[in-house]
Amino acid sequence: MATTGRFSYDELFSKDMPASPPSPFPTAKYDFAVAYPDPDTIPLEGLVDSLRTALDREGRDLAYYPDAAGLLSLRQLVAKKLARDRGMTVDPDHVVMTSGSSEAIGMLIQALTDPGDTVLTEEYVYLGTLRQLRRYGVNVVGVACDDGGIVPEALEETLADLRGRDSVVKFLYTIPTFQNPLGWTMSLERRKAVLEITGDHGVPVFEDDCYVDLRFEGEDVASFHSMDGAGRVIYVGSFSKILAPGMRMGYMVAPPEVLHRALSGRPGGGPSQFSALAIEEYLKHNMYSHIAEENEALRVKRDAMLASLGESFGSSARWNAPEGGLYVWLRLPEGADLAAVQAQAMAEGVAYYNGSQFSPEGKGVNCARLCFGHPSAETVYDGIAELARVLDCHGALGG
Numbered sequence: 001m002a003t004t005g006r007f008s009y010d011e012l013f014s015k016d017m018p019a020s021p022p023s024p025f026p027t028a029k030y031d032f033a034v035a036y037p038d039p040d041t042i043p044l045e046g047l048v049d050s051l052r053t054a055l056d057r058e059g060r061d062l063a064y065y066p067d068a069a070g071l072l073s074l075r076q077l078v079a080k081k082l083a084r085d086r087g088m089t090v091d092p093d094h095v096v097m098t099s100g101s102s103e104a105i106g107m108l109i110q111a112l113t114d115p116g117d118t119v120l121t122e123e124y125v126y127l128g129t130l131r132q133l134r135r136y137g138v139n140v141v142g143v144a145c146d147d148g149g150i151v152p153e154a155l156e157e158t159l160a161d162l163r164g165r166d167s168v169v170k171f172l173y174t175i176p177t178f179q180n181p182l183g184w185t186m187s188l189e190r191r192k193a194v195l196e197i198t199g200d201h202g203v204p205v206f207e208d209d210c211y212v213d214l215r216f217e218g219e220d221v222a223s224f225h226s227m228d229g230a231g232r233v234i235y236v237g238s239f240s241k242i243l244a245p246g247m248r249m250g251y252m253v254a255p256p257e258v259l260h261r262a263l264s265g266r267p268g269g270g271p272s273q274f275s276a277l278a279i280e281e282y283l284k285h286n287m288y289s290h291i292a293e294e295n296e297a298l299r300v301k302r303d304a305m306l307a308s309l310g311e312s313f314g315s316s317a318r319w320n321a322p323e324g325g326l327y328v329w330l331r332l333p334e335g336a337d338l339a340a341v342q343a344q345a346m347a348e349g350v351a352y353y354n355g356s357q358f359s360p361e362g363k364g365v366n367c368a369r370l371c372f373g374h375p376s377a378e379t380v381y382d383g384i385a386e387l388a389r390v391l392d393c394h395g396a397l398g399g
């Protein structure tokens, strides 16, 4: 019998599922919210040529479902890159390719947590991870940070506080290099201290290193993974930041037993073989020249943002000067409310995320993450002046 009217799913939805998907897209004239690369830096011609070469050679293999761990030659390239750039000794069999590193993060959260478990993060944390942790019912606890990264005493205290509670601490999730959203890089001393403290408490470290290649100044700091001899560090990386998020390619490195669990929960096969072929062929010839070009463009934009912040905010705010990555963290005086004017600023053409969106505890409304990756340097410069004007006009500067 035909039904009339529109069928309603309202009573059928999972209670844990958010009502709408997160999908920001650059719509503001001055968009500092989105963490996208500059479309002009995507090496389109090189990717097209590489795809053609790879398809001529291996295109018939698209008739088969790919290896669940992803294209072997790309995993070998990842293992080689991690040895060269991050001092990591990794067997390609212990690398699993994923549809962006967000899939890896989701798979690992699924493999390692149950509702009610605790995961430690930095004081402010990448929104995507925060959402996934909440989605799985995890109790997320932010650990205090300063410009050198996680504060060891705070970590020790947090872990001591949690000891003996019902909730098991499953891991510490950290973005130690060009942290999202804070922009700093954790010092070597801090990394060693964090590794030691978590070791004392038997807690694994989940190292999200997706920005590490975007260094335009200063020296690399050793990865957590390279300092761990016990298989206690799980590592994820991404090609979104050095190529393009639209390619959807990331990876995870973990002990085999963790990878097996993570893979067993993944629906469908590995990530797109089509993407994997193009990426592997392109990067094996062009990785470092492309990264150098991209980083030069980012440095110019970072400088434009810092110059404009100095001119427009002067001593009424504080911010950091990142040596790489995509983010500057703006701090206005206590009392400033960047959450309250965010929608209005967007309506007036300036987009940002306020600090509370990255905080497990919802604090930080006087802060904002400003991303300089997507707009041109000129737009970055003008946009910061406009941000200061809009905040001032709506009485949001605090102080």
Ligand SMILES: Cc1ncc(COP(=O)(O)O)c(C=O)c1O
Pocket: 035, 099, 100, 101, 102, 103, 126, 128, 175, 180, 208, 210, 237, 238, 239, 240, 245, 249, 250
């Ligand atoms: C810290 C961090 N990890 C992971 C991701 C996910 O990136 P993707 O899934 O595109 O690899 C992002 C994206 O912005 C990020 O900032």
